[in-house]
Amino acid sequence: MKASGFGKRKQGLKRQTGGFGGGFGRGNAVPALDPATSPLASAANEQADSPAPELVDRLAELGEEALKSHFTADELRMATKGEVIRKIETLIDEMLVNEGESLNPQEKKDLATYLLNEAEDAIGPIGDSADSAPAKKDQNKQTLFEARDRIQVLLMEHIDPTAASELPRAELADQVGEVVGELLVQEKINLNLTEQRDLVSLLLDDMLGLGPLEPLLADDAISDIMVNGPKQVYVEKKGKLILTDVHFRDNQHLMNVAQRIVTAVGRRVDESSPICDARLADGSRVNVIAPPLAIDGASISIRKFTQDKITLDKMLEFGSITPPLAKLLKIAGACRLNILISGGTGSGKTTMLNALSRMIDKGERVVTIEDAAELQLQQPHVVRLETRPANLEGQGEIDMRDLVKNALRMRPDRIILGEIRGGEAIDMLQAMNTGHDGSMGTVHANRPREALTRLENMVNMAGLHLPAKAIREQISSSLDLIVQVQRMRDGGRRTTHVTEVVGMEGDVITTQDLFKYEFTGEDESGRLVGSFNSTGVRPHFLTKAEYFGLERALMEAMNG
Structure with a gap:
């Protein structure tokens, strides 16, 4: 009021x-x-x-x-x-x-x-x-969903699914619209013209697309879609989780959509193989976990592919970084530093990796390795590799370690790992240390020091039984920079630390912070307020910056 x-x-x-x-x-x-x-x-x-x-x-x-x-x-x-x-x-x-x-x-x-x-x-x-408090249900949408559930079974008796799949969507919409109009009269369901058009769209989404998920995929404001069983679908908008009024008819309807997603990329999800990573045609990353592992019905998690490419300059507009910090990151990318991007789930690691990769020279050969391809590199010379799960007989699996080893035989200038999560860490470190400067990867960790510990633990997962000091020496000699990103409670994503790996002191890897984010409060709109402060230390990679003619720009960035 x-x-x-x-x-x-x-x-x-x-x-x-x-x-x-x-x-x-x-x-x-x-x-x-x-x-x-x-x-x-x-x-x-x-x-x-x-x-x-x-x-x-x-x-x-x-x-x-x-x-x-x-x-x-x-x-x-x-x-x-x-x-x-x-x-x-x-x-x-x-x-x-x-x-x-x-x-x-x-x-x-x-x-x-x-x-x-x-x-x-x-x-x-x-x-x-x-x-x-439950989300308020839109009564009109609820009526529409109920009409869809009643009409859909009858519609399948009047059309040939094989022939329908070969028609352009507009032509199919006209034909389905005529049949739906007759069925609505037959079933004594009263819908106005707008509701009838919406009903036809819902039916076509089920026939040709991903059913109830189609409107969510079409909404550019949504960054993540989380399906928790047939009756509960959440989305993330502006960093906040929101319960939608979208739902599936039943568990089987949800599983049909999940199988449609994974079979499009040659994978499968069922009781014998209930966990699957896949991607949509537009590049969106998908994870599916099905019953019996998911107790309340299949769970689908979709990280949407953004058509609008995020750059460091756009991060400046969002307040995720400041101009001096942006300049430092650009210099780090251009100087071929080996960079590890660390952060929690949904903190923006892949976004930061994409932004940093824009500093890669267009003349370099880049090999990317991922479980489900989602990186959006802009360079012309990029080879994208993707892991493969085992088949029904449990054979034919190609994991990240296999792909990293093979990438070394492909004459790459840089190797980029979408996410380091296991024994491939040792192969990646060896690649960084043997002439593939400028390689990058992401890891799940909450602070730069934790990222180093996780990296050490993942090297141990390779089963090589190396002494702890030998692993740490390998890390310190291979890795140059850790960029820590974090999603904060106001939904914003910020770069909280830029930490340089300096070397070893005894058995300990030494680091120094170049930039840190200092939280100071929040404004009237509830957005967190803070400052990105340079620590003022002399960067260890200043010598490398001199080699690329960027030492003056680097010191300007450090001086704010």
Whole structure:
């Protein structure tokens, strides 16, 4: 509700309560009564004490502006409505003191209720309702889904699926639309023309695409889609998880969509092979885990492929990095440093890897190795390799180690691993240390030091039984830079550390931070505020920067 609406409502209430007394007060035919005891005079006095509607409007507007500075979404979620009301009443008292005005108790109560509702609408739900409130169902969509479920079985009896799959979508839509119109009349289902068109789209999505997931895949604002069984689908928008009203008919419908995804890339998912990594035709990464491992129905996780290529310059616009930090990362890529990008799930590791890869010279030969190909390198000379799972007989598996070893025979200038997660770590380190400078990879870790520990543990997974010191020496001599990225609680992704691997001191790998993100608070919109600070140390790779003629630019970046 806007403030003006609130003001009009208040004005109407004052007319209703004050008009009766005012009318009699102005008439001279009525004998005068004792001012102290006259109910008519009391009504007139009450009317006189009522605040002007402009004051109520102004206080409502001021209160709306002040809410975001007084409450955050997390504070509302942790509070009760009683606590929030008390804080709002205190806020109203402060505004009245500043304005030099006053409100009667009822007006103050109404204003507090209005601001409470505004806080929930603009900032977030209060108390346990933040976690437990179900998403509001769109009744029209629910009706549409029910109509689809009834019509779909009947439609299959009237069309030839094989012939339908060969028709262009527009022509098929016309033919399906005619049949659907007849079936709706037959089943006595009342839908308007817009709903009938939407119903035809839903049916075509099931016949030709990925069913209920198609509208989500078409929405550019969605970055991740998470299907938790047939009746629950979440999406990520602007870093926040949102429950959608999308659902599948049943477990079998969900499994049909999952199998359609994986068979398109020559893989399978069923009870004997319930875990599968795949990709969509547009490059989106997909993970499927089916029953019996997924108890409540198949789970599908889709990391959407972004058509809009993210660069370091675009990260500047998003506030993920600052100009000095962007310059440092560009120099690191151009100087052929071996870079490890570290971060948690969904923190933006692959995005950062894609952005850094833009610094690779167009004349270099690059080999990428991934479980499911999703890197978006812009260079013309790129060879993309992808692992292969075992067949039904348990044979024919090609893992990351096999591909890294083979990549070394392909005369690469750089090798890029989408994700290092096992024994291939030792092969990657050896490649970095044997003439393939500028190689890159990602690893799951929460801090740069943890990334080194994980790398050491993954080398041990290769079963070579190397001494710990030998592994650490291999890491320190191969790796140059660790870029730590993190998804923060406001949904934003930021580069929190740029850490240089310097060498060894005894049995310990030594590092130095070049840049660090310092959190300072949050603004009125709930977005975290902080600064990306240079530590001011002399970069260890300054000598290499001199070789490429970039030492001056590097020092400018370090000096901010």
